[in-house]
Amino acid sequence: MTLTHLDEKDHPKMVDVSDKTPTTxxxxxSGTITMSQEAYDVVVNEKAKKGPVLQTAIIAAIQGTKRTPELIPMCHPLLLSSIHCDVEELPALPGFKLSVTAKLTGQTGVEMEALTGTSIGLLTIYDMVKAIDKGMVISNVQLEFKSGGKSGNYVRS
Structure with a gap:
């Protein structure tokens, strides 16, 4: 298998997608953050001193998704048509699952954008409640689904 981000001299390059057919x-x-019961209760009851944690995490996830090419080398700037973020309470952990869906019609995929947005959203939760629990764990940041493009669909089993 040939790595697409290296040229014939093994120098880094951005992949040329200009000949690819645009598709949707x-x-x-998604990813999770696990925390102490005290931190979880503060978030759920909207008592964090820094403000509404989950709403702020959603905004951060959207911003992270949009700014992916500024953070990850070789990512193309994309004209995203939709970004949706969802946060699920997981009282049994205790913690939260954050999911980001990114969509566009274009010549390259949006996997990195969804993964970056998820990571930034989870990091924002950490930042906003770290005064209560520095032992929080961010885990399982992973691609759940992708569609479009030459490689077709992927669904995590």
């Missing part, structure tokens, strides 16, 4: 592309990524 969707990617969904």
């Amino acid at each position: 592309r969707v990617a969904i990524a």
Whole structure:
């Protein structure tokens, strides 16, 4: 298998996607953050001193998704048509699952955008409640689904 981000001299390059046919592309990524019961209760009851944690995490996830090419080398700037973020309460952990769905019609996929948005959203939760629990764990940041493009669909089993 040839790595597409290296040229014939093994120098880094951005992949040329200009000859690819635009298709509708969707990617969904998710991840979890586990925390103490005290931190979880503060978030759920909206008592964090820094403000509404989950709403802020959603905004951060959207911003992270949009700014992916500024953070990840070789990612193409994309004209995203939709970004959706969802946060699920997981009282049994205790913690939260954050998911980001990114969509566009274009010549390259949006997997990195969904993964970056998920990571930034989870990091924002950490930042906003770290005064209560520095032992929080961010885990399982992963691609759940992708569609579009030459490689077709992917669904995490």
